[in-house]
Amino acid sequence: MSIRIDEELCTGCGSCMESCIYRAIELKNNIATVLPNCTLCGACIEACPEEAITLERDDVKAQKLDISQFKGVWVVAEHYKKKIQNISLQLLSKGRELADLLQVNLSLVILGAEFDDKLEEFSLYGMDEIIYVKSPILKEYYSDLYTKVITELVLENKPEIILIGATPTGRDFAPRVAKRLNAGLTADCTGLEINLETRNLLQTRPTYGGAIMATIRTPSSRPQMATVRAGIFKMPEKIKKNVNIKKLEYDFKEIDSVSKIVKVISKTRNTVNLEDAKFIVAGGRGVGSKEDFRLIEELASVLDAELGGSRITVELNWLDPDRQIGQTGKTVSPKLYIACGISGAIQHIVGMQNSDIIVAINKDPNAPIFNWAHYGIVGDLHEIIPVLIDEIKKIKVEE
Ligand SMILES: Cc1cc2nc3c(=O)[nH]c(=O)nc-3n(C[C@H](O)[C@H](O)[C@H](O)COP(=O)(O)OP(=O)(O)OC[C@H]3O[C@@H](n4cnc5c(N)ncnc54)[C@H](O)[C@@H]3O)c2cc1C
Secondary structure, eight states, X not given: OEEEEOTTTOOOOOHHHHHOTTOOEEEXXXXXXXXXXXXXXXXXXXXXXXXXXXXXXXXXXXXXXXXXXXXXXXXXOOEETTEEOHHHXXXXXXHHHHHHHXXXXXXXXXXXXXXXXXXXXXXXXXXXXXXXXXXXXXXXOOHHHHHHHHHHHHHXXXXXXXXXXXXXXXXXXXXXXXXXXXXXXXXXXXXXXXXXXXXXXXXXXXXXXXXXXXXXXXXXXXXXXXXXXXXXXOOOOOOOOOOEEEEEEOOOOGGXXXXXXXXXXXXXXXXXXXXXXXXXXXXXXXXXXXXXXXXXXXXXXHTTOEEEXXXXXXXXXXXXGGGBBSTXXXXXXXXXXXXXXXXXXXXXXXXXXXXXXXXXXXXXXXXXXXXXXXXXXXXXXXXHHHHHHHHHHHHHHHO
16 A cells, blocks of 8 residues: 655645654655555555545456455355364354355365365255365475465466465464455454345454444455355255355475474363353453352353353452453353353453343343343342243252
8 A cells, every 4th residue: 555645736734744743744846655664554645635645456457356256255164173163153154144144155265184074064054055175294284385376376266255264374374365466354253244246244242341342344355255254144044055165285395384283182171161052141340259169150050051241250359361352352152141240341241242042130221241142131130130040940850
C-alpha cells in the first residue's frame, strides 16, 4: 500500500502536515510529499480539504484483481491421529451454509498421508468435494509445506472463501498463506455472514479488548480468509451424498522444509474438553469464594455437567485456567449453559452465546447476562442453587 498525492489537486495548504503525528509529510515546491517514515495511518487523507490524498493498495494497482473469477468455499482440515478435528467439521457446517447462499461448491482440503481409507467416512459431512493432498511427510504438520501447498492450490483453483480453525496450527499457516496471496485474513471470528450483492464475507470478531464487535470485509482481495475458534459453529449432521474426490500426490522430503520434526510428544495432562460438553454450569465472581464454588460443583455434578467459569474466577484461583470460558478462554456451545453469578461482560458472552439454552442466576435484575439468557432467575444464588439441586435429585429418583 502507498499514499498517493494528486499534484493537480494539492494546493500546498499544509493541512496534511499538521495532521501527521509522524512528521512524514513535507512541502516541496508547495506540493505535499510523503517521506519514508510514513506509517500509512491515513490521517492525512482525512485532513486534506481538496481530497488530493488517497491510499492505494498495491494488489489493486498491480494486479487489478478480477474477483469474479474466484468461486467456492474451502475448509482446510485439521487432523490428528487420522481423525478430522471437530473444529474442521464445525467449519464445514458453516461453510455449507455460506456455499449454499453463494451457490458454489464446498470443498474440504486435507493435507495428510494416511487418509485413503478414511475419505468415504469424511464425505458424510456435507461437502461437495474433497481435495486430498497426499505425501508421507504430511502425516505431521509442516508449517512451510502447508503454506506452499495451500498457496499453490489457491492460485490454481481460486476459491473465494477459505475457513481455517483458529488453532495453533491454523494460526501458524493462515497468515503465511494470506501474505503470499495478498489476501485479507480475519483472525478469531465469532460470526460469518454473506453480503449476497457483493459476495463479501462479513467477518465479525471482538476488538479493542472485546469492548466492541467489529465486522470486517476484504472487498478488493480474494480469497477471503477467516480463522474461527472451536465451538463457535455447530457440528454438521451426517448426510450421504456424492462427493468428488480429487487426490494429489506429492513426494515431499524433509529437505523440502526448513524445519525437521524430531519427535511428537502428546500432552499427557488430562485437560477438560469444555468445547464438546453438552451441559455446563459456570460460576462467576458472584459465587463469592473458592469454598462457595463447591455449590456450583454440586449443581454440575447432579446435572452430569462440566464446570466452567468467568475469567475473574480463574484470576482469583477459584477455578483451573482450562475451565475459563470467553474471549481469552474456551468457546463452548452446549445444549444447556447455567451462568451463576456472572454479570455477562461481552468477553464472557462471546465464549458461550451459541449455547442452545442459557439460564442465568443473578441477584441484579439489570445484569447484562439476562439480555442473553433464555431463562432468568433473579435472586441470591446461595438460596436458589440448593433448591435447584434438591429438585433435580427428586426428579432423578422418580425416574
Ligand atoms: C481483553 C479481555 C479479555 C477478557 N476475557 C475474558 C474471558 O475470556 N472470559 C471472561 O469471563 N471474562 C473475560 N474478561 C473479563 C470480563 O470483562 C469481565 O470482567 C468478567 O467476565 C467478569 O466476570 P464475572 O461476571 O464473574 O464478574 P462480575 O462482572 O463482577 O459479575 C458478578 C455478578 O455476580 C452477581 N452476583 C453477586 N453476588 C451474587 C449472588 N449472591 N447471587 C447471584 N448473583 C450474584 C452480580 O450481580 C454480578 O452481575 C476479559 C477482559 C478483557 C479486557
